[in-house]
Amino acid sequence: MSATVPFSQFVLKVHSRCDLACDHCYVYEHADTSWSRKARAVSDEVLERTAGRIAEHARTHRLPAVHVVLHGGEPLLAGPDRLRRAAGLLRAALPAGCALDLRIHTNGVLLDRRFCELFAEQDIRVGVSLDGDRLANDRHRRFADGRSSHAKVLAALALLREPEFRHLYAGLLCTVDVANDPVAVYEALVAEQPPRIDFLLPHATWDHPPARPEGAGPTPYADWLLAVHRHWTERGRPVPVRIFDSVHRTLRGRSSLTESLGLDPADLVVVETDGTLEQADSLKTAYDGAPATGFDVFAHSLDEVARHPGMLERQSGLAGLAARCRACPVVRSCGGGLYAHRYRTGGGFDQPSVYCGDLLKLITTIRDRVSARAAAPAEQRQPLTDRHLDELAHGLGGADAVTALGQAQLELSRRLVTAAGAPGNSAAWQLLTTVDRAAPGALDAVLAHPYTRTWAGRHLARDGHGDPGGPAELAAAAAARGRIGFELVLPVRAGWLHLPTLGRLRLDGRTEAVLRGDADGLSCAGHTVRWDRPGDHLWQPVRRVALPGWTLALEDTDPRRDSHQWPAADRLSDAELLDWTGALGEAWELLGRDLPGYAAGIAAGLGTVTPLAPGPDGRDVSAAARQAYGAVGIARPTTAPVLALLLAHEFQHVKLGAVLDLYDLHDQADDRLYHAPWRPDPRPLEGLLQGTYAHLAVVAYWAGRVRAHDGLRGDDAAARLQLATWRAHTADAIGTLERSGSLTPLGLRFAAGMRAALAPALEVPVGAAAERAARQAAAADPAARRAAAGRR
Structure with missing residues (x-):
């Protein structure tokens, strides 16, 4: 330790x-x-x-x-x-x-x-x-x-x-x-x-x-x-409500919000x-x-x-x-309860909480209520309430709205994995069924992993011939998380045996291996992994960054993290991990201070950041993948403010992608291309919608920076120019969306919400110089002018 x-x-x-x-x-x-x-x-x-x-x-x-x-x-x-x-x-x-x-x-x-x-x-x-x-x-x-x-x-x-x-x-x-x-x-x-x-x-x-x-x-x-x-x-x-939110979070494998629950x-x-x-x-x-x-x-x-x-x-x-706690199926949610509540004269703190029975019933009942809701036929419930939709239409979305999005994505992932795996009677599917009965929260945590859906989507796209080893990896990871004993054959890819959400084990010279798991850890090919010990040169766990109210994984082990448009970085060194941890902590503080309306949704829905390789010529690069809900890819920028902006911008794409999985916001038959003010090339309507929605966070960020300076400093000219530029681009794009004639009623509701969200930023004074520079920059782009009318 x-x-x-x-x-x-x-x-x-x-x-x-x-x-x-x-x-x-x-x-x-x-x-x-x-x-x-x-x-x-x-x-x-x-x-x-x-x-x-x-x-x-x-x-x-x-x-x-x-x-x-x-x-x-x-x-x-x-x-x-x-x-x-x-x-x-x-x-x-x-x-x-x-x-x-x-x-x-x-x-x-x-x-x-x-x-x-x-x-x-x-x-x-x-x-x-x-x-x-x-x-x-x-x-x-x-x-x-x-x-x-x-x-x-x-x-x-x-x-x-x-x-x-x-x-x-x-x-x-x-x-x-x-x-x-x-x-x-x-x-x-x-x-x-x-x-x-x-x-x-x-x-x-x-x-x-x-x-x-x-x-x-x-x-x-x-x-x-x-x-x-x-x-x-x-x-x-x-x-x-902190205790309920903590149970919901820990059942999904995330951090607790209170020291009385969880293992943080x-x-x-x-x-x-x-x-x-x-x-x-x-x-x-x-x-x-x-x-x-x-x-x-x-x-x-x-x-x-x-x-x-x-x-x-x-x-x-x-x-x-205590040993009894370690063997409990809800231990990762309960965490043994509050430390003080375990005390007994003569035994110290080496026993379960005096509230053990209450905690077990509380957690399992909440788990079963969530599972029962998830099991209800989709046609009998709406995934998002009107209040959720209004929040999201304005570019925001609090913890409740984003949690509802995540639950809908979990249900979609479950259906995709079932379709991709063609269950049959294989050992992997039998184990998945066992885990679903005994520790559904553990299975949900694996199914909610962003790159689980990536696997399922790719496998289905290749008519079931892409990657048949996925179900075994999912089953082993879920059983390990649920502390359920198992023995299963897993594939070894490029020298690594992978367990989604947990990590990877080095196994050179093999194409498959038998993995065994119990309540204390894993064993494979003579190597033992214990949950109470750190990783080594063979076992590389997924590392998590615990911030106040937000815990996220820095995912550098999953082979399917290549789903972003930029190359993924290799395994982070200890020094790189420390740099990332510090930068994320600073960025999270900035988001809470400068973008509080976005921060709550980020904490509720963004659980994974995948480090990307540095961009060409030192450019800041970031991406969100439609088939990887809950993850963004980012090459670590040199400053925390840029990281905060990239996190907010990319999570906008993540949220809207999840909404588009549930609702039609535009006519899918419209194949025209539209002018996007921030790009030289025209975009399909959905691409324009995505970009506009993402730039609401960009505008809010720069508006906050300008308001903070309030004209008292002379070095905020860059912030004023950025605000003038992005709010003009975003207003222009909203108008294009509204005039397209292809938005559904709900799509028009989103356009109206985006316009309302943009209005306060349009009132922030930036000065004539910034307004003039922004207009000149837009006018100097001939490619944008050629694309303005839209074309097929």
């Missing part, structure tokens, strides 16, 4: 006391008593040293961003001046190129306009604890004298909903109490219009199990959450008010002193903390779980 998996998340305690007396609080009401020995408020010395340590860590590990939560106790008790001091020191200390995501989590009782103005000034987002309606909230969240806190919290939330502060509102955190009505709690939370809801299981251990009311059944917490999930789903998922390594450290460095606060529920490391910001670096045995244990993934 690497000694320094870097921290990117920091909880900074600014006050160690609280103005409420919540009886379910892990800080004051559980096993740990260290709060009573901490300084009440953080000192300037601790703030300065903490800012320095975080900055040192960011420089050492080339972090593109750090995420800091100001916490307590109740952090507002620290007062505005100390909070302003903390924000200023953190921001000033960070190295150039490292962004600060600063948040505060509060009970809301003291949150007033003065604090909101401070948070707007310092760009601090606000999360608030609320357990539901007054009845639910008052079960636990009261003042020490028994008074309700509910009215004060609602007043604070009303303030956060005001237009000037709405951008600060980060979401609501609700601790589950199965005595409360789940639907009433959910409706009360939704009524506060949060951008996100986070349901938390109450902290408990095997020594102190969670309350399980008599007659409630063996899994009351799963039952409670599943009632909310059904209600949430029936109403179209109007707000993201923990990357969080806590700084107490006295400067001591601790593990996650949730450990306070295990035993007195459980979070302690013995380190502090004055004497120890964060790399030293990262090497603490407790930190390493929380970063060990599958290898760190």
Whole structure:
């Protein structure tokens, strides 16, 4: 295990006391008593040293961003001046190129306009604890004298909903109490219009199990959450719910959004008010002193903390779980649950979560609900709602809309693979059937892999004579992901045995090999691959980049990644992987800042980036393949802003291609060629539509850059010229589409949506020089003028 998996998340305690007396609080009401020995408020010395340590860590590990939560106790008790001091020191200390995501989590009782103005000034987002309606909230969240806190919290939330502060509102955190009505709690939370809801299981251990009311059944917490999930789903998922989104993501082989699910390594450290460095606060529920490391910001670096045995244990993934967990079919989704919830005196953390049964039921029921929806006849459901279509027509598409696109693509891939494989009674198809019954999420993760559909499409195009080994590779990969034992003969291609989504094994001198798999790993031709060990010169795993809210694969092993119009790069070296990781982190920060309307869809639908070979003469090259949903190919550019722009641009192609698989936006019989302002050669109508849709993101990107400069700098002339050029091109192309006479009613709806999306950018002033230069550039292109009328 690497000694320094870097921290990117920091909880900074600014006050160690609280103005409420919540009886379910892990800080004051559980096993740990260290709060009573901490300084009440953080000192300037601790703030300065903490800012320095975080900055040192960011420089050492080339972090593109750090995420800091100001916490307590109740952090507002620290007062505005100390909070302003903390924000200023953190921001000033960070190295150039490292962004600060600063948040505060509060009970809301003291949150007033003065604090909101401070948070707007310092760009601090606000999360608030609320357990539901007054009845639910008052079960636990009261003042020490028994008074309700509910009215004060609602007043604070009303303030956060005001237009000037709405951008600060980060979401609501609700601790589950199965005595409360789940639907009433959910409706009360939704009524506060949060951008996100986070349901938390109450902290408990095997020594102190969670309350399980008599007659409630063996899994009351799963039952409670599943009632909310059904209600949430029936109403179209109007707000993201972190635990449900995490289950959906991990069932598809993607990262979790919470440390209580999934196998992503923990990357969080806590700084107490006295400067001591601790593990996650949730450990306070295990035993007195459980979070302690013995380190502090004055004497120890964060790399030293990262090497603490407790930190390493929380970063060990599958290898760190109990044997029963490792053998569980949903282990990659559950991840053993929250680390603190595994504790038992005498056994430490080496057992399943005290919520094991609840987590198993929650995950498998959500999985089965998704599978049942997927199994419904296509003619009985619409893949996209009107709201989804409106979002996508404007060039955007939030997580829900893009997830629906992905589900439709998964169903299409399943049908194509079935048609391409002609199942019969082969061992591969028998194994695929077994996995589909026992671990459907594992099979879905392989079927959703972008290059699975590439294989199926090519095989069908060659009348079944293209690549018959595909089903065996898919079956072996799915069984391996589902921890299902198997033995199967697989092809060896150019010296490599391939497992889609997992990696490749070097086997020289063979054309096929017998691969065996079990819960711990794989074995083939004398070589063993264990899931708890890194790759070597023979086994090359698919490597993933985990970013806040987005995990993607850097796919440099799959032989079918050559489906983009540019050559794929070879296997990335460790240095190249580090460069890619840093560049993607910076690009993701830029997308979240400059293109937030596009970022949520990218996180939901773009799971694979395929590195391409450098373009000719150092040109930036990128591509999206119609038969590879969820992937884009990019040759790594020299700057993060260019990478951000390429990611957004290419994912527009990915989204629209998925829409075109479902709906006709234009008359397929129209074979005319049309002028595309950005190209010298005329394009078919679908090509023009694709280019126009992709350039909406380009226009939004440059509009954001120009607005950010706001005429205050003289070096934004290039951005103004780019905006003037691309918005004129895009407006021209939308007009051509509308005048073609070949758009369907839905196609006209998309054209109207694109025009509406473009309108704000047309209002951004760029200056006469930029407008003139853009017109001159367009007029100087004779090929474009010749193509303007369109021709066959």
